[in-house]
Amino acid sequence: MATILTTTPASTIEIDARLLREWPLPEPGALAGGEERGSLLVLAGSRETPGAASLSAIAALRAGAGRLAVATVASMAGGFALSHPEARIVALPETEGGGFAADGLARLEPLLGQVDTVLVGPGLMDASATRAFVRRLVKRTPRAAIVLDALAMELIVDLRRFERPLLMTPHAGELSSLIGVTLELILADPERYAREASIRWNAVVALIGPSTFVATPDGGCWCHASTHVGLATSGSGDVLAGLIAGLATRGAPLAQAAAWGVALHSRAGRALAERVGPIGYLASELAAEVPRLMQRLAH
Numbered sequence: 001m002a003t004i005l006t007t008t009p010a011s012t013i014e015i016d017a018r019l020l021r022e023w024p025l026p027e028p029g030a031l032a033g034g035e036e037r038g039s040l041l042v043l044a045g046s047r048e049t050p051g052a053a054s055l056s057a058i059a060a061l062r063a064g065a066g067r068l069a070v071a072t073v074a075s076m077a078g079g080f081a082l083s084h085p086e087a088r089i090v091a092l093p094e095t096e097g098g099g100f101a102a103d104g105l106a107r108l109e110p111l112l113g114q115v116d117t118v119l120v121g122p123g124l125m126d127a128s129a130t131r132a133f134v135r136r137l138v139k140r141t142p143r144a145a146i147v148l149d150a151l152a153m154e155l156i157v158d159l160r161r162f163e164r165p166l167l168m169t170p171h172a173g174e175l176s177s178l179i180g181v182t183l184e185l186i187l188a189d190p191e192r193y194a195r196e197a198s199i200r201w202n203a204v205v206a207l208i209g210p211s212t213f214v215a216t217p218d219g220g221c222w223c224h225a226s227t228h229v230g231l232a233t234s235g236s237g238d239v240l241a242g243l244i245a246g247l248a249t250r251g252a253p254l255a256q257a258a259a260w261g262v263a264l265h266s267r268a269g270r271a272l273a274e275r276v277g278p279i280g281y282l283a284s285e286l287a288a289e290v291p292r293l294m295q296r297l298a299h
Contacts, residue, residue, distance in 0.1 A: 011221070012191060012213075012221045012222065012223050013220075013221070013222045013223070014222070014223055014224075015214075015222050015223060015224035015259050015262065015263050017297060019222075019259075020259075020260065020263060020297045021297065021298070021299075023256060023259070023260075024298060025064075025247060025250065025251075025252055025256070025260060025294070025298070026250055026251035026252060027298075028064075028066075028250065036066065037064060037065065037066025037067075037249070037250050038065055038066050038067070038116040038117065038248075038249035038250050038251060039065075039066060039067040039068075039069070039114065039115045039116050039117075039249065040060050040065045040067065040068050040069070040115060040116065040117045040118075040119065040245055040246065040249040041069045041070075041071065041108070041111050041112070041115045041117070041118045041119070041144075042056055042057050042060065042068065042069070042070045042071070042118075042119045042120075042122075042242070042245070043070075043071045043072070043092075043100070043108075043118070043119070043120040043121075043124075043137070043152075044056050044057070044070065044071075044072060044119070044120070044121065044122040044123050044124065044238075045070075045072040045073060045076060045080070045122070045123045045124075046072075046073055046076075046094075046098045046099070046123055046124060046125040046126075047073060047075045047076060047094070047098050048098060048125060049123035049125070050072075050076045050079075050080065050123070051123070051235060051238075051284075052122035052123025052124075052150075052235065052238045053070055053072045053076075053080060053122060053123055054080070054083070054084065054284075055122070055235045055238035055239050055242060055283055055284060055287075056119060056122040056149075056238045056239065056241050056242030056245070057070050057084065057087055057242060058084075058242065058284075058287050059238075059239045059240075059241075059242030059243045059246060059286070059287040059290070060119070060242040060243070060245050060246030060249065061086060061246065061287075062243070062246065062287040062288065062290040062291055063242070063243045063244075063245075063246025063247050063249075063250070063261070063264070063287075063290055063294075064246055064247065064249075064250045064291075064294070065117075065245070065246040065249040065250060066249070066250070067088075068086060068087045068088070069087060069088040069089075069090060069111055069115070070084070070087045070088070070089055070090070071089075071090040071091075071092050071100075071104075071107075071108055072089070072090075072091070072092065073091075073092060073094040073098065073100070074091040074092060074093055074094060075094060077089050077090070077091035077092075078091075090107055090108060090111070091107075092104035092107060092108075095126050095129045097125055097126030097128075097129060098125035098126050099124060099125050099126025099127075099128075099129030099130050099133065100124070100126075100129060100130065100133045101129065101133075102129070102132055102133055102136065104133070105133065105136050105137060105140070108137070109140070112137075112140055112141045112142075112144070113142060113143070115144050116144055116145065116248075116249050116251075117144055117145045117146075117147065117245050117248045117249040118137070118141055118144045118145070118146050118147070119147045119149065119241060119242065119244075119245035120134055120137060120146070120147070120148060120149070120152045121134075121147075121148055121149030121150040121151055121152030121153065121241065122149050122150055122237075122238040122241055122242070123150070123238065124150060124151045124152060125151070127151055127154060130151045130152060130154065131154050131155055131157065131158060134148070134152045134155045135155055135158055135159065138155065138159075138162075138166070145166070145167070145248045145249075145254055145257075146166035146167065147166070147167045147168075147169070147241060147244055147245045147248065147254075148166060148167065148168045148169070149168075149169045149237070149238075149241040150174075150237070150241075153168050153169075153170055153174060153178060154178070156168070156178055156201055156203075157178070160201075161200065161201055161202050162201060162202045162203055163202075164202075165202055165203055165204055165216075165217055165254065166203055166204070166254070167203065167204045167205075167206065167244065167248070167254040167257070167258060168197075168201070168203050168204070168205050168206070169206045169208060169237070169240065169241055169244065169258075170197075170205070170206075170207060170208065171207070171208045171209060171237070172186045172187055172190065172207065172209055175193060175194075175197060175205075175207060178197070179193065179196075179197055179200075181193065186207075187209075190207050190209060190211060190213055191213045191215075191221065191223070193207065194206075194207035194213040194214075194215040194221070195213075195215045195219070195221055197215070198215035198216055198217050199215075199217055199219075201217075202217050203217065204216050204217070204254040204255050204258060206244070206258040206261075206262065208237065208240070208262075210225065210226060210227065211223055211224070211225045211226075212224045212225075212226070212262045214255055214258045214259050214262070216255050220255060222255070222258075222259045224259070224262045224263055224266065226262075226266040226269070228266060228269040228270055228273055228278075229278060229279060230269055230272065230273050230277075230278050230279045230280070230281055231265070231266070231269040233279075233281075233282070233283055234283060235282075235283030235284065236265075236269075236283045236286065238283065239265065239283050239284075239286045239287055240261060240262070240265045242287070243260075243261040243264055243265055243287070243290065244257045244258050244261035244262075245257075247260050247261055263297075264290050264293055264294065264297075265286065267289070267293050267297075268286040268287070268289035268290055268293060269281075269286065271289045271293070272285055272286065272289065
């Protein structure tokens, strides 16, 4: 089992190499099979943003997830299956706006009680359809850790507060919309608003930015600072969501998965900046850096 760090509401812990060494990720045994490394369901992608599903799914595998299923819109499922032989693919009916149709949830019922983690949101479209779909999905997911990203986070507008904690990954603009506070106020004090949102929603909140704050409903808070401008590139957030979900799948508690995911994402950007240049590397190149970085941080 992973060590779980706790903190008082008054303190914030820096996410640095020392913390990560003292907070090791769950490690599979030498003879562990895919089931022991956990199973993940990713709900992502649309006909206009099909790459988001690929970026998040591959990142989750690079982070150590054992088994992967990807549910995506039917219009792209066939091509995705051919290009991603690692994954089981579930084709879902889509709305005219490109989102998941509500009746598609029935196709996921056999998986929802079996998987260890569900990631939903990267690349989704049709806000109203997504809110309706994710609301039903959360209610029918009895045991898996849940990571909400991008448009899926708008579920909180309907639910207000979760019965059991899940993880949300907003950037400042998304949090501004979700809590009705100006972007300027959030940028001026991101820690405060990450903490307040976490307690209000009963969720682990990873407020993504130059300084990322991971806040928990019990008052815990961790901070990671990154100055890698190259990470501000299309698809980078999808990779981060996949890394966090992959770490949760192999057994990390949600706060630990977020802290490690943010750190690995940043360090992958640093490695590419040194090799390729400070800007111009691709989000699709980030995940391949992660296994080596995890090994280095573990020692």
